[in-house]
Amino acid sequence: MAEGEGRRVLVVDDEPALVDVLATSLRFLGYTVDEAVDGRAALHAARENRPDLVLLDVMLPDMDGFEVVRRLRAGGSGVPVVFLTARESGKDVVTGLDLGADDYITKPFRLDEVAARVRAVIRRTGAAAAPQVLRCADLELDTATYEVRRGGVLVDLSPTEYRLLHCLLLNRGLMLTKEQLMDRVWDYGEGDPAVLKTYVSYLRRKLDALGEPLIHTRRGVGYMLREPEPEGT
Structure with missing residues (x-):
């Protein structure tokens, strides 16, 4: 060999x-x-x-x-x-x-x-x-297979949706600005924020269909992925 x-x-x-x-x-x-x-x-x-x-x-x-x-x-x-x-x-x-x-x-x-x-x-x-499996609540992203599952159900993502989710999972619990996400996911920091907003919407639609919302918005700042709040809090 x-x-x-x-x-x-x-x-x-x-x-x-x-x-x-x-x-x-x-x-x-x-x-x-x-x-x-x-x-x-x-x-x-x-x-x-x-x-x-x-x-x-x-x-x-x-x-x-x-x-x-x-x-x-x-x-x-x-x-x-x-x-x-x-x-x-x-x-x-x-x-x-x-x-x-x-x-x-x-x-x-x-x-x-x-x-x-x-x-x-x-x-x-x-x-x-070595590959990683990134998790948040019942959401899993496997960097070896590029597969994303929620509650055990395979979620079909486009390459851009996958990169966006990967970035959010790596920074779970942290608020990422729009500029940071544009820079890390698209490799440039001065693109149209509407593009980011569109892909966040696509990602939410696919993930929220299988459970409680995980991606949260801070208006005028950016986005955060975190576990749902416990009931009664």
Whole structure:
């Protein structure tokens, strides 16, 4: 069995030639490789393809790699991250590691070094990336199967509805502003709030058909998912 068989890596760099070299090298070792050349594409690929590791350049055209990691972590992703960068500043290294990066490689680098770091980080963090089942009352979301159930009944959600519910469950009991939800679910913070309102309505309709309301609104602020209040309170 090839060393990377069954593992998926996302390579993110604004230099297409470098992305191609890294992707080709990792594919030769058996990894499945996804590619992105900016931060938004990276966030989309990480969310949709669920890689085992992200090789991430710090300098990207739309947002830096640090912001990509912030958004991944804010959205609940614990995917291991290895930064690739030409920067040598100790401050940048500390920033990346403080944000939850797992390793840091400075350009120029050898391909065998990158492969060794990828192998070591995946081996070290494999147990930490185990799937979760998120719960609130009788609602369950399984991150391994992407299935949502309420009271044991399977709830059919669109990808956007799933991401919205996942974000609310990760922050159960906390009021999330409209801006926070737009940023974490759609990867941008200045979209039309009407889009968020529409998807909250879709999600409520499906969940409330199976039990008491779980998603609550604070007018002018945002939304919260919490367990129903006990009767008599």
